[in-house]
Amino acid sequence: MTLLYEPNAVLAVRLLTVIPDPRIATRREAATGALAKGLESVVVIGPSLPMSLALEYAAEARLARPGVGIVLLRSVIDDDVLARSVRGGVLVVVDANDRTAVANACQRAHPSEVSYRPGQITVVLGSTGGCGKTTVAINLASVLRATGAQVCLVDLSLDTSGLAAQLRLDTVSPLVTPYEPGLDCALTQAKPGELFSPTFVAELLVALEGEYDHVVVDTPTRFTEQVLTALDSARHHIVVGTAERPSLKAMRLALDMLDLLTYDPRGRRIVLNRVVPEVRLSPREVDALVHNRVDGELPATKAVPASINQGVPLAAAIPDHPFAKALRRFTDTSIDHV
Template sequence: MTGLPEPRPPAVEEITAPAAIAVMIVEADNEVLVQLHAALSHIWDPQAFSTLDGLDGARVRPGRPLVLVLGPSQATEETLERVADLLRDTPGSGAVLVVDQPSAGVMRRAIRSGVGDAVALAEIDGELAPAVDELAYRLERELAAAAAANARDRPPAHRGPARGFVTSVFSPKGGVGKSVVAVNLATALAMRSGQPVAILDLDLQFGDIAVMLRLQPRHTFTDAVSAGDLLDETLLRSFLARHERSGVYVLGAPTSPSEADNVEPASMLRVLELLRTMFAHVIVDTPPRLSEVVLQAVAESDLATFLLSMDVPSVKNARLGLQAFELLQLPMDKVLMVLNRADSRVHLAQHDIEKALEVKVDVSIPSEAVVPQSVNQGSPVLVEHPRSRFVGQVFQLADLVMARAEEAALQP
């Protein structure tokens, strides 16, 4: 490989396709195009084009890394100039050039057009995937930094008639990962959407969202409730704590468990209603106990993510939880079933759970050591270990939530 930047050389076998990287190959020679595709398709799902024009119709989702793999036929002055424009106009994009023979002239042109790396055609089997992976890794970090800066520069403002989308994270069982999923889902939504995101910690007795983000909020949910009719956007904003790295805002749980006792559902709903006028996404973390306040919050949500874990008590509790949803007349199309720690070594398999509960799991999240590590560091896994499988699956969940939010925004 004729590497332009300093490479971080991962072994090919350790690369797993992270969440959602778009890889697009451009090459005029069909035979070479097939070779390039074969060198990448075991990891990604590349789209192949014979000319740069084909990219016009390609679907590029904003907020995701786009890696262009340019075949040897694309190394002309004219094409590389177009590539330079394209890279400049597409945030989070980069290119790897595959060359027949690395020559000083070609390399100079490639550098000028912003191509991030070059690989010799003879070496593509061993070197192209690591080069794409390396570039995607850098682009992911750039996008995350840009999204955080964007959220920092744009404090939550009144969003007019549009209502924020409320997603509650729910499970009738304790310790299944609700709070971890709430924190990381909020971070993923902030990164992907570039819009303001808040977490409401409704675990009023033992809420730990602030701890998971190493925040020490001076005000909590109790202040918002106590403000009664005086609560408006400005006052509520002053009660929120902001997590710098992700840009996510938090309304923390009360500091003393006894404060939870006298919260009326109506007071909670007023706070939630106001949050959804200020934020594009509001994530509600809930305790394992089903209280009137929790049930009301779930009923008020646009979407409830129902967390399951792979053990028999969890399945039994899940049945009770689903019955509670029925009582709330919450239709199942407003529920996403999420299986956490899906690969834990237990006797149950995903299909046993799906069969027992008569539901389909929408996203399964693996068990990984980086999760408790990040919790202990007080930082989202997305920030600390952006390439983990856990993060890939959280992004998948975030994509489902965003798709639902888009659908909801289209409803009259």
């Protein structure tokens, strides 16, 4: 069942047509009492409740009913609302005026384990545009999810929203959108720079790290403030490039930048994507260009663009495909499993 806590009776009635089979509470006492009965698995906090009181009740709900799914409705969603929501432990914030988004959020919200998981953050960087960075990030998240881990895939490519396009996802909220059991996505929105400020990125990653075993962050091919914030929080930095000489030289520049920023090289991994053995450079030539050990190679295959067209990660669609096996070998040796 769903509990709707909305002090404004008129708004509560309007939301009846959007939220399936809700129990309505217009007073704090009634809303608290409903939690004590232990019947509801999803709590929807209405838009008329002031932000401070809404987050106060959300904390009460999480304490009274560990694992309850909380959906916060707001009439206006801005950077301050999102940051305060993250600090308050609420990762599903929905525009109260978007009836479809409200209905989807209520349908997809589900109880989750709330015991703190000491998760880890992995940032995926691309040496050049078009190297397949986003595809690697998506499939890496899928491989980690297949181990039984709870994974969140974060899109910091604010100008392209590549994750949503590749996975054919419409965002449910400005924070977390479920993709499949064990794998959620935090997607960018229209005018994303207003929502994903560096401060907000930092707070979001802290919150996600506590809720998930792994957080995989896809980034643009440049060192923005948001990317630097993610790098500061991450345990692993994965640099993706292709095996051609121009891409390898660009990869070297990216690695030099990471060194200049004094990031620990022990957490750094290098992946070559779309490798064709017959025409690839020799290991000695690659080493001379990159000056770092290559940790993984992913074969070129027509199955990758085919899987993108289907909106399904190749590692999930065909786990025994050579591409999926190569990525799994890289993951097993390069990513710490929780």
